[in-house]
Amino acid sequence: MKKFLAFFGLIVILCGLGAYHVLANQTREVNMSDKKILIAYYSHSGNTKAVAEKIKNTTGGDLFEITPKTPYPNDYNTVVNLAKEEKQQDKRPELADNGSVDGYDIVFVGTPVWWYTMAGPVKTFLTVHNFDGKTIVPFCTHGGGGASYTYSDMQKLAPGAKVLEGYTSYERTASDADVENWIKSLNL
Numbered sequence: 001m002k003k004f005l006a007f008f009g010l011i012v013i014l015c016g017l018g019a020y021h022v023l024a025n026q027t028r029e030v031n032m033s034d035k036k037i038l039i040a041y042y043s044h045s046g047n048t049k050a051v052a053e054k055i056k057n058t059t060g061g062d063l064f065e066i067t068p069k070t071p072y073p074n075d076y077n078t079v080v081n082l083a084k085e086e087k088q089q090d091k092r093p094e095l096a097d098n099g100s101v102d103g104y105d106i107v108f109v110g111t112p113v114w115w116y117t118m119a120g121p122v123k124t125f126l127t128v129h130n131f132d133g134k135t136i137v138p139f140c141t142h143g144g145g146g147a148s149y150t151y152s153d154m155q156k157l158a159p160g161a162k163v164l165e166g167y168t169s170y171e172r173t174a175s176d177a178d179v180e181n182w183i184k185s186l187n188l
């Protein structure tokens with residue numbers, strides 16, 4: 001009988017923990033679904049795109065790929081030189097489609113690090129839209145130098161936005177768990 005009671009007690013505790021876990025997760029989803037989320041990103045070779053897709057899987061937000069009207073060349077050295085020139089001249093390359101941030105409360109903005117900051121098309125995206133009162137959640141991928149000035153430059157281009165803590169990852173190393181934990185830590 002004692003054994004049975006101990007077993008029964010264990011089952012009750014496990015059920016309680018399970019129910020708590022389900023309720024806690026439900027609350028998080030409800031909180032996130034209150035807000036309209038956009039995930040806008042530019043990616044030249046796919047690394048930043050991979051992070052953007054993980055963010056979409058976690059938040060259920062809408063995905064928008066920032067696409068320059070004139071695509072960048074694939075050759076690494078050519079694009080590196082072109083991007084250097086664009087940075088020196090502080091260029092804002094025209095986009096194929098500006099998209100829209102209207103109606104979105106939270107805009108994730110993703111970019112590869114190009115010459116210590118965001119790529120040109122992301123500068124354009126931030127410049128053509130009004131981010132006043134919106135929350136920007138930045139993320140970037142890099143080739144070893146870290147985020148550098150990427151996030152502080154984003155704040156400069158969208159001065160009316162609240163820019164949250166970004167997620168920075170090296171090339172294609174971002175894991176689902178890392179992205180999920182970062183998003184949870186933001187308490188959106």
Ligand SMILES: Cc1cc2nc3c(=O)[nH]c(=O)nc-3n(C[C@H](O)[C@H](O)[C@H](O)COP(=O)(O)O)c2cc1C
Pocket residue numbers: 042043044045046047048049076079080081083084111112113114115116117141142143144145146170171172
């Ligand atoms: C034009 C250009 C400039 C870059 N500048 C930097 C840099 O300043 N710091 C850095 O760590 N990586 C730099 N990288 C590496 C990229 O940030 C890195 O490969 C990134 O993950 C590429 O993302 P994507 O695949 O989404 O385009 C540069 C790459 C390119 C093509």
